[in-house]
Amino acid sequence: MPKPLNIVILSYHNQNGGAGIACGRLAEALKKAGHQVNFLVQEKTGNDRSIELNNTQWKKAMSWIRFILERLVYLPFEKNKADRFLFNPGRFGQDLSQHPLIQQADIIHLHWVNFGMLSIQNIKQLLNTRKPVYWTLHDMWAFTGGCHHSGACMNFQQACGNCETFIKNPQANDLSHQIWEEKMQAFQERNLHIITCSDWLKERAKKSSILKNQPIESIPNAIDTELFKPGNKADAKKTLGLDPSKKHILFVAMRVNAPKKGFHYLENALAGLDKSTTELIIVGNAQDIPELPLKTHKLGHISSPEKMIQIYQAADVFVTPSLEENLPNTIMEAMACGTPCVGFAIGGIPEMIDHQVNGYVAEYLSAEDLTKGLAWTLENAPEQAARQKAESTYSEAIIAAKHVKYYTHVG
Numbered sequence: 001m002p003k004p005l006n007i008v009i010l011s012y013h014n015q016n017g018g019a020g021i022a023c024g025r026l027a028e029a030l031k032k033a034g035h036q037v038n039f040l041v042q043e044k045t046g047n048d049r050s051i052e053l054n055n056t057q058w059k060k061a062m063s064w065i066r067f068i069l070e071r072l073v074y075l076p077f078e079k080n081k082a083d084r085f086l087f088n089p090g091r092f093g094q095d096l097s098q099h100p101l102i103q104q105a106d107i108i109h110l111h112w113v114n115f116g117m118l119s120i121q122n123i124k125q126l127l128n129t130r131k132p133v134y135w136t137l138h139d140m141w142a143f144t145g146g147c148h149h150s151g152a153c154m155n156f157q158q159a160c161g162n163c164e165t166f167i168k169n170p171q172a173n174d175l176s177h178q179i180w181e182e183k184m185q186a187f188q189e190r191n192l193h194i195i196t197c198s199d200w201l202k203e204r205a206k207k208s209s210i211l212k213n214q215p216i217e218s219i220p221n222a223i224d225t226e227l228f229k230p231g232n233k234a235d236a237k238k239t240l241g242l243d244p245s246k247k248h249i250l251f252v253a254m255r256v257n258a259p260k261k262g263f264h265y266l267e268n269a270l271a272g273l274d275k276s277t278t279e280l281i282i283v284g285n286a287q288d289i290p291e292l293p294l295k296t297h298k299l300g301h302i303s304s305p306e307k308m309i310q311i312y313q314a315a316d317v318f319v320t321p322s323l324e325e326n327l328p329n330t331i332m333e334a335m336a337c338g339t340p341c342v343g344f345a346i347g348g349i350p351e352m353i354d355h356q357v358n359g360y361v362a363e364y365l366s367a368e369d370l371t372k373g374l375a376w377t378l379e380n381a382p383e384q385a386a387r388q389k390a391e392s393t394y395s396e397a398i399i400a401a402k403h404v405k406y407y408t409h410v411g
Contacts, residue, residue, distance in 0.1 A: 042054060
């Protein structure tokens, strides 16, 4: 067995958001594999062993100021207020290169580090330590001129600029081009190694002008399959006050009405299902949604993993009609609980859902095909196949081993 590694993981948050949850799970997986893992976060929730950088009132205030300054850099160029947090300049952050845990580490592993945690130059300072730096990408920010998802725009393959999506007066040398130039200079070091959570994101990164010459590996997120596991469906339904004789579709989103979550496609798809036998469960903020074709159970925000597992166990199918995704933790969680999934053919979703094996991959933006997918999955109930996919692809031991192999064969 190779000697244990000393790994420091850097993330904006330890639990909130998909990226925070994913890197927290990776930290636990690596610890279970026998490695020393320290977890530095900008903001902390709960009592886990992550170390909060903002551990004094002064540091919290400085963190807030950096966050505001990031917004102020972008504000004069902002095209649409609704996209305010979908574009980050990466101009403000903190130098962590001399932090004792960085100095002691064998491996520096970055995750989502925006919102004033690390600037582009702060990442360069970490690279200048000459230690192996691994960076798990949860979106496209590392190789674009500031956006987290470029949509149909392919400027990142040559040179960002003339940014019509996020810049109100796009031109060749606009803010997106300036950020692109800064990243081109900062992210060319030989000790930078890229990890993407999906093959889809890997292919985008490989085609980018910024990262095309760097080593890139696709390693999915990990999940504890001993915690997230199937249970008695009828009992779970009864505990939640659901009718065990009905079929239940589960939808989860922090903000149901967030445009990128595609809820209106699901709303249209539900109209084609039998309302006498099928009901909808919504987890998340769903206060402003209209009346739906199916009886709907709004469970609000769920913070307890145990309660969320029970909801997955009660559901007959999990649906994610998102318009942009990398590798959703929710699909992984549902599958681990034996719940088959339905989603659009976008991002990493087709890598997770094997079409008509453990769920259904619907034609992108087709509510009609989403209806077909829900109907097929409810009828065929491929629960065992869903669980098998989670165990064989996303279990902690498998994902930890893939990371260690990359650390030791490249770093």
